[in-house]
Amino acid sequence: MNWLNDVWVMRSIIIPIADIAILSFIIYQGYQILVQTRAVQLIKGMISIFVLYGVAFAFNLRTLLTVLNLMVPGLVIAIAIIFQPELRKIFTRIGQGRLFRFRGSSQGFDLEEVIKAAELLSELNRGALIVFVRAVGLKNIVETGTSLDAEISSSLLVTIFSFDTPLHDGAVIIENGRMVAAGTFLPLSEQQDIRKSFGTRHRAALGVVEDSDAVALVVSEETGAISLAFESLLYYNLEKREIAEKLSELLRLELPAVYRQSENRHETGTLA
Numbered sequence: 216m217n218w219l220n221d222v223w224v225m226r227s228i229i230i231p232i233a234d235i236a237i238l239s240f241i242i243y244q245g246y247q248i249l250v251q252t253r254a255v256q257l258i259k260g261m262i263s264i265f266v267l268y269g270v271a272f273a274f275n276l277r278t279l280l281t282v283l284n285l286m287v288p289g290l291v292i293a294i295a296i297i298f299q300p301e302l303r304k305i306f307t308r309i310g311q312g313r314l315f316r317f318r319g320s321s322q323g324f325d326l327e328e329v330i331k332a333a334e335l336l337s338e339l340n341r342g343a344l345i346v347f348v349r350a351v352g353l354k355n356i357v358e359t360g361t362s363l364d365a366e367i368s369s370s371l372l373v374t375i376f377s378f379d380t381p382l383h384d385g386a387v388i389i390e391n392g393r394m395v396a397a398g399t400f401l402p403l404s405e406q407q408d409i410r411k412s413f414g415t416r417h418r419a420a421l422g423v424v425e426d427s428d429a430v431a432l433v434v435s436e437e438t439g440a441i442s443l444a445f446e447s448l449l450y451y452n453l454e455k456r457e458i459a460e461k462l463s464e465l466l467r468l469e470l471p472a473v474y475r476q477s478e479n480r481h482e483t484g485t486l487a
Contacts, residue, residue, distance in 0.1 A: 264290065324367045324392035327471040330459055332372035333434055333441050342383075342436030343376040344416045346401070347466055348390035351427040357388050360399030367394055376434075386419065386431075402426060406447075413449075420444040430465050432458070 264287075271279040329345060336343045346353070361382060365371060367389060375397050376383045385398035404421035420431035424444045431444040440452035443461055453461075456474055463470040 324389070324468070325471070326459060326462055326466075326468050327473065328367050328369045329372065329389075329432065329462070330455060330471070332369035332376075333432060333458070334455060335369065335373055336376055336434045337439040337441050340436060340439045341373075341376050341378065341434065342414075342416055343372070343432075343434040344386040344401070344420060345372070345432040346386050346388050346399075346420075346423055347430040347432075347462070348388060349428045349430065349466070351429070353388060353390070353423070353427060353429060356386075356399050356401060356423070357390075357396045360385055360388070360396040363394045363397055365394045367392070386423075409449075410451075417442065417444075417449060417451075421447070421449050424448075430462065432462070 382398035388396045401419035402422040403418045433442045442451045
C-alpha cells in the first residue's frame with residue numbers, strides 16, 4: 216500500500232502546483248489583453264472603488280458606506296457605458312482565441328517584395344498602408360475596396376500607391392499570400408494619446424490592429440518613415456531590417472535571404 220501513499224502524496228503536490236501555474240498563466244494573458252486594449256484605466260478605477268469601500272468598512276464610516284452602496288449599481292452601469300469600446304475589444308480578443316494562441320497563421324509569400332516596395336515608396340515620399348490578415352478575417356473591410364486577388368509584387372504595390380491612381384488613398388489587404396483588395400477603408404483608432412503629427416494612415420493602421428490581430432505596415436507621405444502596427448501599438452520609423460525580422464516573426468514567414476546573409480556576416484565578423 217506504500218505505492219498508493221506515494222501516488223497520493225505526489226498528487227497532493229502536483230495538483231496545487233498545476234492549479235497555481237494555470238491560474239497564473241490565465242492572469243498573465245488576461246493582463247496582456249488589458250494592456251493591448253488600453254483598458255488598464257478601467258481596472259485602476261475599479262481598484263480605487265474597492266479600496267475606498269474597504270476603508271469605509273474598516274473604520275465603520277456609515278455615511279460613506281451608505282453613499283457607496285447607493286452608487287455602486289449606477290457605477291457598474293456607467294463603467295459599462297464609458298468603457299464600452301475597451302470592453303468590446305477585450306471580449307473580441309478573447310473570442311479570437313488570443314488567450315491561448317501565441318502566433319498568427321502562415322501567410323506563404325516573399326516578404327522581400329513588400330519590403331522593397333515600402334523602401335521605394337519611402338524614398339519617393341509616397342504614403343502607403345498595407346494590412347496583413349492573420350487568424351481573424353477582415354471580410355467587411357475587404358468589401359469596401361476593389362477586389363484584386365493578385366500575386367504580391369513590389370512593382371504592383373508601388374503602382375497602387377502612386378499619386379495619380381484611384382486606389383492610393385486606401386489600404387491594400389494581404390491574405391493567404393495574395394493581395395485580395397486595394398483602396399479599402401479602415402476604422403480609425405479610438406486612442407486619445409496618439410501623436411498629433413500622425414495622419415489618417417497611422418490612425419487607420421492603429422484602428423485595424425485594435426479590432427483584430429492583423430499587422431499593418433505604414434509608409435508616411437510626409438517623412439517617408441516606415442512603421443509597423445500590431446496588438447494595438449504602433450512602432451514608428453523602423454529600420455528595414457527591423458521590419459523584416461518583425462514581419463517574419465509575426466506572420467511566420469521565412470526571413471529574406473539578404474537579411475540572413477548579412478546576419479551571418481555580422482556573426483562571423485564578431486567571432487573573428
